Structure formats: structure tokens, C-alpha cells
Amino acid sequence: MTGRRTAIALAVGVAVMAAVAGVWVGLSETPPGVAPAAAPPASVAAPAVDGTLGPRIKARLFYVAADGQHLTEVEQDVPYSNQTAAQARTILEAQFAPVTAPLVSAIPAGTRLRAVYLTPAGEAYVDLSAEVNHAHPGGLVSEMLTIYTVVNALAVNLPSVHDVQLLIDGKEADTLAGHFDLRRPLRKHLQLVVAR
Amino acid sequence: MRLRDTLRTLLLLAALALSAPTALRVSGQAPSATLTVISREPHRPIPITVQGGRELVALEDLAVTFQATFRDDTNSLTLSYKGRTIALTPDQTIASVAGRVISLPSPPVRVNGRWLVPLDVISRALSGIYDARIELRRQSRLVILGDLRVPRVTVRHEPSGGGARVSIEVMPRAVISVARETPDRLTIHIDGDAIDAAWPGGQIPGIVLGYRAIDKTTTAIDLGPKVARFKSTLQVGDASNTMVIDLQPQDGSVPTATRPLEPAPPPPVASVEVPARLASGSGVRTVVIDPGHGGDDRGAIGPAGTLEKDLTLTLARRLKSAIEDRLGIRVLMTRDDDRLVAVSDRPALANNNKADLFVSLHANGSQRPEASGATIYVADFPKSVAGGTSTSARPAERLLAYGGMFRDIELVTWNLAQAGHRDQSQALADLLADEFRDRVPMTATPVEQAPLRVLQSANMPAILIESGFLTNPDQERALNATDFQSTLAQAIVDAIVRFRSRPGQPHP
Numbered sequence: 001m002t003g004r005r006t007a008i009a010l011a012v013g014v015a016v017m018a019a020v021a022g023v024w025v026g027l028s029e030t031p032p033g034v035a036p037a038a039a040p041p042a043s044v045a046a047p048a049v050d051g052t053l054g055p056r057i058k059a060r061l062f063y064v065a066a067d068g069q070h071l072t073e074v075e076q077d078v079p080y081s082n083q084t085a086a087q088a089r090t091i092l093e094a095q096f097a098p099v100t101a102p103l104v105s106a107i108p109a110g111t112r113l114r115a116v117y118l119t120p121a122g123e124a125y126v127d128l129s130a131e132v133n134h135a136h137p138g139g140l141v142s143e144m145l146t147i148y149t150v151v152n153a154l155a156v157n158l159p160s161v162h163d164v165q166l167l168i169d170g171k172e173a174d175t176l177a178g179h180f181d182l183r184r185p186l187r188k189h190l191q192l193v194v195a196r
Numbered sequence: 197m198r199l200r201d202t203l204r205t206l207l208l209l210a211a212l213a214l215s216a217p218t219a220l221r222v223s224g225q226a227p228s229a230t231l232t233v234i235s236r237e238p239h240r241p242i243p244i245t246v247q248g249g250r251e252l253v254a255l256e257d258l259a260v261t262f263q264a265t266f267r268d269d270t271n272s273l274t275l276s277y278k279g280r281t282i283a284l285t286p287d288q289t290i291a292s293v294a295g296r297v298i299s300l301p302s303p304p305v306r307v308n309g310r311w312l313v314p315l316d317v318i319s320r321a322l323s324g325i326y327d328a329r330i331e332l333r334r335q336s337r338l339v340i341l342g343d344l345r346v347p348r349v350t351v352r353h354e355p356s357g358g359g360a361r362v363s364i365e366v367m368p369r370a371v372i373s374v375a376r377e378t379p380d381r382l383t384i385h386i387d388g389d390a391i392d393a394a395w396p397g398g399q400i401p402g403i404v405l406g407y408r409a410i411d412k413t414t415t416a417i418d419l420g421p422k423v424a425r426f427k428s429t430l431q432v433g434d435a436s437n438t439m440v441i442d443l444q445p446q447d448g449s450v451p452t453a454t455r456p457l458e459p460a461p462p463p464p465v466a467s468v469e470v471p472a473r474l475a476s477g478s479g480v481r482t483v484v485i486d487p488g489h490g491g492d493d494r495g496a497i498g499p500a501g502t503l504e505k506d507l508t509l510t511l512a513r514r515l516k517s518a519i520e521d522r523l524g525i526r527v528l529m530t531r532d533d534d535r536l537v538a539v540s541d542r543p544a545l546a547n548n549n550k551a552d553l554f555v556s557l558h559a560n561g562s563q564r565p566e567a568s569g570a571t572i573y574v575a576d577f578p579k580s581v582a583g584g585t586s587t588s589a590r591p592a593e594r595l596l597a598y599g600g601m602f603r604d605i606e607l608v609t610w611n612l613a614q615a616g617h618r619d620q621s622q623a624l625a626d627l628l629a630d631e632f633r634d635r636v637p638m639t640a641t642p643v644e645q646a647p648l649r650v651l652q653s654a655n656m657p658a659i660l661i662e663s664g665f666l667t668n669p670d671q672e673r674a675l676n677a678t679d680f681q682s683t684l685a686q687a688i689v690d691a692i693v694r695f696r697s698r699p700g701q702p703h704p
Contacts, residue, residue, distance in 0.1 A: 068567030068665070069639065104563050138489075138504060139496035139561015140573070140662055144646065174539055174649055178493055179558070179660075181647040191289070191301055 055080040057087075059157045061095050062149045062193065064104040069141050070194040071148060073156075074103065088116045088124060088154055088161070095153045106145035108135035114170065122162035123185050124154050130169040136177045143177040148189045155188035163187055231315070233261055234390045235328075235341035239412075244337070245312055250302055251334075252312035255284075262322060273304055273311055280325035284313065290640070291317070293324040296633075299641040320643075323626075333619065336392045345370065349386060349393035353404055359444045360403040362417065367436035374428045374441060382417040382426060382441070383410065391415075403443050419443065480696040482526045483519055484546035486556035486650065487512035488660075491536030496561025496665075498672035505534065508557045511663065511681055515557070518685040519692065543654040547613065553624070553692065554658035556650050559666040559675055568668045569639035570632060572625040573660040575614040575651035613655035620657035623698065628659065628691035635687050636680075637664065637671075657695075661688070 056077040065072040078094040081087040092113050099105050110131040117125040128150070136146065151164040163185030167173070173182045231242040231253060242257045255273060259266035264277040273284040283292040289300045298320050304311045318339055319332040331340040340346050347370045353362045364384060366372055371387035393415065395407040402422035410416050424446040431438045487508040489495035495504025509531070516527045528549055530542040546554040560571065614621070622643070629642040651658045663684055664671040674680045 064563045066564070066566065068562035068564030068667075106563055137496065137561055137563065137667070138494065139665070139667060140558060140646075140648075140660075141567060141665075142496070142561045142563050142667075145563065178489055178495065178539065179646075179648050179650070181649045181652060183649075184647075 059091050059094060059153075061091075062106075062152050063099065064106050064145055065194050065196070067194070071106070071145055071152065071192050072196045073152075073193055074196075084158060084160055085116055085118050088118065088158060089113065091153055091157050092116065092126065092150065095149065106142065106149045108132055108137070108146065110135050114167075118161065122160055124158075124161045124164045125167055126150055126154070126164060127167040127170055133168050133173070133176060138177050140177075140179045143175070143180050144192070147176060147180055147182070147186065148192050151186045152188050152190070152193070156190075229337060231337050231339060233339045233341060234344060234346060236344070236389075239390075242339075244315075245307065247305065247307065247312065248302075251315050252302075252305070252307075253315060253318070255304070255311045255313055255317075258313075258317070258322065262326060264322075264325075268311065275322070275325075277322075277325045278327065282317070282321045282325060284311075284317075286311075291321055293321045296324065297640050298324075319622075331619075331623075333392060336394070338392055344389040345387075346390045346392050347386060347388050349391050351393065351395045351407070353396050353400060355400055355403070356442065357444070359423065359442060360400045362404065362441040362443065363438055364441070365436050365438040369432070369437045372430065372437065372439045374426075374439060376426060379423075380419050380421075382419060382443075383414055384417065384439075385414045388413055403445075422446075480523075480525060480552045480692060482528065482549055482551040483553045483555065483692070484528045484530065484549065484551040485512045485515055486530040486542045486546075486554065488556060488558040488650075490531050490534055493536055496559055496667060498666040498675075499565065499669050500672055502666055502672050502676060504559045504561070504666055507559050507666065507675055509534070511557050511684065514681050515555070515685040515688055518682075518689045522689050523692070539649045540653065542650050543613070543652075543658070546658075547653070547655045551656055553695075554651070554654040554656055555688065556648075556658070556660040558660060558662050559664060560662040561667045562665055563667075565668050567665045568671055569637050570642065570664050571639045571662045572628050572632075572643050573646050573648055573651070573662065574618065574621040574625050574643070575654075575658065576645035576647050577612065577615065577652065611652055614652050614658055617655070617657050621651075621659055624657050624691065624695045625659050627694045628661070628688060631687040631691045631694075635683050 057080045058075050059078045060073045061076050062071040062073050064070075076094055079090045081090055096105075096107050096111060096113060098109075108131055110129075112129040112131065114127040114129055115125075116127070119125075132146065136143065147166065150166060154161045154164050164187075165172075165185040166176070166182050168176070175182055229244040229246070229251070231244050233240040233242060240261050242253050242261055245252045245254070255266050255275060258264065259275055262275075262277060264275045267274045267276070271285060273286070275282040275284075280294045281292075282294075284300075284304050285291075286306070287303045289303050291298050291300055300314055300316050300320070302314050304313045306312075315332060315334060318330060323330040326341075328342040329340075332338075333340070336348075338346065347366045347368060350365045350367075351362065353360055364372060364386075366386055373385040373387075375383050375385075377383055390412045395415065399405050400420075402420040405418040405420050408416045408418065422445045423443045425444050427442045427444065429440045429442075431440060487505075489505035489508060491505070493505065495508070497503055512529055513532075516529060519525065519527050528545065528551065530545050531537045542556070543554060560567070625643045629638065632638055632642065648660055651660055664675050666672050666675060
């Protein structure tokens with residue numbers, strides 16, 4: 001009897017997750033007029049994920065490509081949330097999680113997500129801890145990869161997010177590492193994404 | 197702005213109709229606009245198709261227009277011209293141009309049996325195989341072939357003292373002639389092979405009724421019945437000249453349509469000659485070199501410990517000497533020691549010293565050591581910037597001047613100052629990429645656009661040079677080598693020499 005209940009519970013769980021994933025795929029369709037990513041997402045070597053039980057979605061996360069000048073994407077399960085702001089947080093937390101080779105993250109070590117704010121106009125404000133600046137290795141390309149790792153993670157996975165503004169330690173910043181203009185919200189940058 | 201763009205398009209189409217009545221059409225796909233090719237021959241249109249928000253042109257149309265041969269083989273699209281070939285691959289954003297690899301913002305797409313490619317193929321790929329200069333002016337949808345003079349003309353009008361003031365800015369400088377041929381028409385002729393003009397929309401009731409293209413370089417202003425006379429004044433600037441035309445009513449009061457016209461105080465034809473070659477010392481007279489980073493801002497760090505801030509200062513000093521020795525012009529540096537200079541202060545120094553070029557020197561960094569090659573950046577602006585990047589200028593503002601007179605000054609939005617120089621900056625970057633070829637290893641996309649803070653406020657042609665990846669051990673060694681630094685400096689000087697020798701540029 002216990003075994004049967006477990007089986008039923010598992011079946012229901014699988015059905016719920018499949019339904020959620022189906023809804024999510026529907027929501028995540030690339031809007032008309034936006035070019036698809038340069039490469040289909042890989043599904044290997046994903047970073048460690050939260051072990052929390054519950055429904056999950058497939059999110060596209062971004063890491064430094066082998067040439068060191070582009071991003072490449074990896075598909076990963078992240079916890080599902082029925083609130084967009086909470087979903088944005090779970091996606092970014094997965095994006096910020098440490099990774100192992102062959103993946104290389106463009107997020108400087110120790111960077112924490114302080115807060116995420118969403119506006120009805122489709123703007124997301126992502127408040128990062130000061131480590132994103134202090135621990136950054138420097139250089140224009142690495143700066144750009146860091147920025148668009150965050151921007152793409154939200155704008156690609158959340159259809160309602162069009163623009164992403166980065167804040168550092170709660171404040172607007174001129175740049176992250178001396179080059180790229182951060183004073184205004186940014187759109188996703190799929191040209192920066194290449195196949196693994 | 198949209199109305200202005202529409203008028204610009206209408207004027208171009210009108211000019212086109214005068215010279216090339218036959219228009220190409222894309223079968224089965226309605227083109228949403230037209231790219232106009234200006235050359236010594238009659239102007240030619242290339243239909244533009246907008247897809248996914250991106251403007252595309254057909255490879256077949258490019259082949260016809262540029263006398264190239266197009267081949268559509270399996271998995272390979274080629275355009276060949278006099279033995280040089282562009283090779284594109286469906287679904288790939290990488291293309292080969294005479295053996296060099298370039299990147300495109302989007303891959304070729306097949307629509308109604310035709311292969312469409314982004315406009316960048318013209319500026320990045322065709323220019324690499326064609327035997328004449330190709331300049332793409334994306335905003336005005338013009339392609340200029342060869343060394344033609346096609347000045348940019350920006351016109352504004354506003355009510356003034358019962359009449360109106362029309363200001364016509366021409367860049368680079370060219371002769372502007374104004375004549376009142378009939379009481380209801382003022383003709384404006386601008387010397388050149390064609391003009392790239394944006395005329396204002398709307399009317400000023402009773403004074404300015406509209407603008408009409410007469411031919412490729414002449415435009416008529418339709419005057420209303422209130423205009424009694426006009427007065428024109430030429431203002432000569434460093435890079436442009438501006439004809440200010442005051443359309444005046446009778447006695448400064450509101451005239452009636454039946455009042456006879458009085459002769460204008462100035463001669464009916466006001467033509468001011470601008471010398472084709474400027475006086476000694478003009479042209480590129482001041483260059484500002486910006487050694488990136490400094491002080492607490494170390495920039496990128498090499499595996500052997502090289503700091504970007506030190507390398508950029510060394511490179512800047514070497515470049516300063518090379519420019520002064522070879523060109524004998526003034527060179528300023530945003531820093532000459534190890535100190536932090538705010539990113540906004542760097543272009544401010546160039547603006548305040550009326551520099552003609554701004555060159556920011558950097559060394560790149562990546563999270564992976566494999567990254568390699570130099571890249572030249574020009575400024576881009578995020579799409580969210582209000583008003584886009586079409587212009588940095590706001591309407592002129594009238595200030596009280598000495599003696600109770602008024603003086604009109606053109607206001608430039610500080611953060612968008614570079615917007616008015618992007619084509620020139622792109623031209624300088626392209627020349628430098630050409631000079632780097634065979635001398636300095638480059639990335640697959642040697643010229644890139646990015647919203648770079650240090651360039652956006654520069655009110656002159658400006659580029660940022662990432663001379664190589666400091667995080668790559670081999671490149672770190674090369675960047676520290678004196679020979680390589682000299683090669684970099686010489687290539688930059690060579691590019692500046694070519695830049696100031698371009699047609700339409702003032703010569704020293």
C-alpha cells in the first residue's frame with residue numbers, strides 16, 4: 001500500500017512537473033523578431049543545483065565560451081516559481097553558483113545577488129554585491145561577458161523582461177570595470193552567444 | 197524624428213526619380229525601404245527588407261549593383277568581384293572576405309527564394325573586395341561609391357520675430373548658395389556630388405510652407421505670403437559651416453499677402469566660397485591620447501603580472517612621440533603618470549581642448565587565457581537612450597551677448613556627443629584595422645561597436661584600441677616587447693595620416 005501511494009505520488013509529481021515545463025516552454029518562446037540563439041543549449045556539465053524538492057524549469061544559463069570572447073549557454077533545471085520576481089532570483093542564483101571545468105563563469109567569485117526588482121514596463125533591476133566590481137579580473141571583453149551573463153540570464157529566460165539594469169551595492173554605476181556604460185538598462189545580446 | 201526621416205527618404209527618392217526612374221523590386225517580398233547607391237553613374241536603389249527588426253538586402257541585388265557574380269551552391273553563398281570573393285554560409289554569422297574572417301550581426305536567411313543578408317555585408321565585406329571606396333550611411337540609407345563629395349545637411353527652422361529662421365548646417369564644409377528666384381521660392385544649392393539631407397517637417401504658417409528637392413544638390417523652400425525679404429549669414433566652424441537664413445516679414449510686423457515685396461537688404465544671391473584646402477594648421481591639429489585605467493584602477497592583469505594601466509601609459513607615451521615626430525601636431529594625454537582619472541574627465545579633456553581625434557588605449561582581458569587579438573571599438577548607444585542616436589544636437593539656444601546682441605549656440609547633449617561623429621569614428625577604426633592587418637594580430641571581428649563610457653561623450657572622432665589580450669601569456673610577452681609597441685604606434689600614426697587625407701577632410 002505504501003509502495004502504491006509512493007508510486008502515485010511520483011506519478012502526480014512527474015505530471016505536475018511536465019505540465020509546468022510545458023507552460024514554461026510556451027512562455028519562453030522567442031518573441032517574434034528576435035533571432036534565436038546561435039547554438040542549441042547544451043545539457044551537460046551543468047553546475048551543482050539546489051537540492052530543494054519541487055517543480056523545476058529548464059533555464060538557459062551562460063558561461064564563457066572556449067574562445068574567451070563569447071558566451072555559451074547551458075540548460076539547467078532551476079526551481080519553478082509562479083512569481084516572476086522570485087523566478088528571476090532563482091535563475092540568477094543558479095547562474096551565480098560556482099561551476100567546475102570545463103565551464104568557466106564570468107561572474108567574479110564571491111559576487112552575491114542582493115536584490116532583483118521588476119517593473120511593469122519589463123525592466124529588471126539587478127542589485128549585485130560589490131565583489132562583482134572588486135573581484136573582477138578587468139579587461140573589456142571579460143567585463144562585457146560578466147554583464148551579459150546577467151542580462152541574458154534574465155532576458156532570455158523571462159519573456160516579460162526586456163531590459164536589465166545592473167546596480168552595484170545598491171547604487172547605479174558608471175561601469176563595472178572601466179569600459180561598458182552601465183547607466184542605462186541593457187537588452188539581451190544573443191550575438192555574443194556561440195556554440196560550445 | 198520619424199517625420200524627418202520620412203522627409204529625408206522622400207527627398208532621396210525624389211532625387212532618385214530624377215536620375216534612375218527604374219526601380220528594382222524584390223519579387224514576392226515587399227521591401228519596406230530603399231538603400232540608395234550614389235556613384236558617378238545614375239543613382240541606383242537596392243530594396244531593403246526588414247525582418248526581425250533588422251534591415252536586410254538581397255545578395256542578388258548586391259551582385260547586380262556592384263557588378264559582382266553571385267553563386268548559390270550547397271551550403272555556400274559567394275559573391276565574387278575581379279577575383280576576390282566573399283563566402284557566406286547559411287545560418288552562420290561568420291563570413292570570409294578575400295581570405296579574412298569577419299562576423300556579421302545575423303546569418304544569411306532565405307526569403308521567397310532569395311538570400312538576404314544584413315547591411316553590414318556592404319560595409320564590412322563588399323568594401324573588402326571592391327576596388328572603390330564604399331561608405332555605408334545606415335541612418336540615411338545611402339551607399340557612397342568612390343571618392344564623391346556627399347556632405348551631410350541638417351536643417352532646422354523655427355519662428356523668429358514674426359518671421360522664421362532656417363539654419364542649414366553642412367558637414368564637411370561646402371559652398372552653400374541661396375537665391376530667391378521667385379517671390380514664393382528660395383533655392384538652396386550645396387556644392388557636392390549629392391547631398392545627404394534631413395529637412396524639417398511641418399510648416400511655419402505664412403512663412404515656410406515646405407521643402408522640395410529640385411535636383412541632387414538643390415532644394416527649394418516654398419515661402420508663404422508673409423515673407424518680404426531674407427537675410428543670410430554664413431557661420432564657419434571647424435568641421436562644418438552653417439547658413440542661417442532669416443525670413444523676415446514686412447517691417448517686422450505681420451504683412452498681408454497683397455503687400456508688395458521689397459528687395460532684400462543683402463544681394464538676392466548669397467554665395468560664400470569656402471576654400472577646398474584649409475589654411476596651414478587646420479585639419480587634424482590636436483590628438484588626445486587616453487591611456488586606460490590608472491591609480492587604483494589597474495585594469496586587466498597578465499599572468500606574468502603586467503598591469504594594463506602601466507602598459508597603456510607606456511604605449512601612450514610611445515604613440516605621443518611617434519605622432520609628434522612624424523606629424524608635428526599637438527598631442528595631449530589624459531594622464532601622464534599613475535593616477536586615477538574619472539572616466540568622464542577623459543573625453544572632457546579632449547572636448548575642452550577642441551581635439552580633432554580621441555584615441556583611448558587599452559589591453560584586453562578575458563576569463564580564459566585562449567582569447568587573443570586586437571580589437572578597435574567605436575561607440576554605440578543603448579537602444580533605450582531617448583531619441584536614439586540620430587543626433588546629439590538640441591535646438592539652438594539664444595544667449596545674450598556683449599553689446600546687447602544675441603548669439604545662437606548649438607547645444608550638444610554631453611552624454612551623446614559622440615553620436616554626431618560615429619561615421620568618422622567608424623572610418624578611422626576601419627583604416628586602423630587595415631593598418632593592423634599583417635602587422636598586429638587581430639580578433640575575428642577587428643572593429644566592434646559597444647556602448648563604451650569613455651567614447652560616448654567625445655565630441656570628435658573617437659576610437660578605443662584593445663591592443664591585445666593581456667591575459668594570454670603569449671600576447672602579454674608581445675605587448676611588453678618594444679618592437680611590438682613601436683609597430684602598434686606606427687600603425688596608429690599611419691591610420692591617422694590616411695584618415696586626414698580622406699576626401700572631404702581638411703588638410704593641414
